[in-house]
Amino acid sequence: MTIRVLVADDQAMVRASLRVILDDQPGISVVGEAGDGDQALALARELRPDVCLVDVQMPGLDGLEVTRALAGSTRVIVVTTFDLDEYVHEALRGGAVGFVLKDAGPGVLVEAVRAASVGDALISPSITLRLLRRFTRPAGRTERRLSDREIEVVRAVARGRTNQEIAAELFISLSTVKGHVSLVQAKLGLRNRVEIAAWAWENGYACGGPR
Template sequence: MSQRVVIADDDALTRGGIRMVLAAIPGVEVVAEVADGKEARAAVERLKPDVVLMDIRMPGVDGLAALRTLTGPTRVIMLTTFGEEQYIDEALAHGAAGFVLKSSAAEELGPALRAAAAGEMFLSPPVTRHAVTRLRGFHAQPVPGADRLAELSEREIEVLKLLARGLSNTAISESLVISESTVKTHVSRILLKLECENRVQAALLATQSGLLR
């Protein structure tokens, strides 16, 4: 089954670059390109796409304003640049399925779309690092689920520490000198054992429990 995607970005060159990246991903069909949030809302209502790749800063109705008004099963992945991480909380609170950095869209759009199709969340590693760093100083009280860290193997702890620092699966595989498929297996087991829905939750649990100290 194909994923039907709408690209929402006010820059035509950026839309063209994203379209080229998506053309190389099997099973992905671009059904519309729009230049602002108002057009994105109209496209979602008309076409009922599976995913909208939504720029944050657009003239008129921006990406966050559009996200707040979208309803239905369409998932929204925010397109972001360095320096826009301050929008993470608002976007996630309104149901964004993740963040992809425009500078690394070629590497991140595939995993982000797969995560969206599976009902999961994808955050670009630098965005994960920002979220973890920002929350690192919060609350010194016990963290729910921290006791489950004892269920992880020594290798899983190593993977979790690198994941919590915002490393991608590829970077973790290079750091530990193991295959990327092995990393994916470890991450899946970590999420299962920690009862976390996604790697961001696992990263925050690891950080707030003091695992990185």
């Protein structure tokens, strides 16, 4: 099934670049573009895309307001040049399922869209470690139900690695990585890779902790 994407950014060149990147991917199609927040909200309600990419700073409604308005009906990824914790926190609190910097590269953007389409979440690797360290506390009770391979995957997720990067590092297939991530979520009762990374930091696994 094709993932239908709406792109919202006030810069036409950015919208065109995002469209080229996404339309070039199998199973992804950009179905609309918006140049401001009000248009983004209207098009999202009209077109009902699977995923909506929104910039933070746009005329009219900003990206964070659009995110809050669409939460629960459309999966929103914030795509921006502004690497600010305040924006990350507001986006996630508002219901965004991803936060990607425009300089993160096409691979991260594409994986964020694919993750969002299945209800998962992805944050740019450069943001992940800084964000999660805010939630780090001394390691308490550790989890012994994970296999050695699952622990390796958890540590890689905590370092902000994408599924493709994990597959390359561990010399396993992409589908195997996705399988391990799904099993970890099920075993630990977590909803997405952001919560996996937070769990890893909280329990001392992110820095080569308990086995």
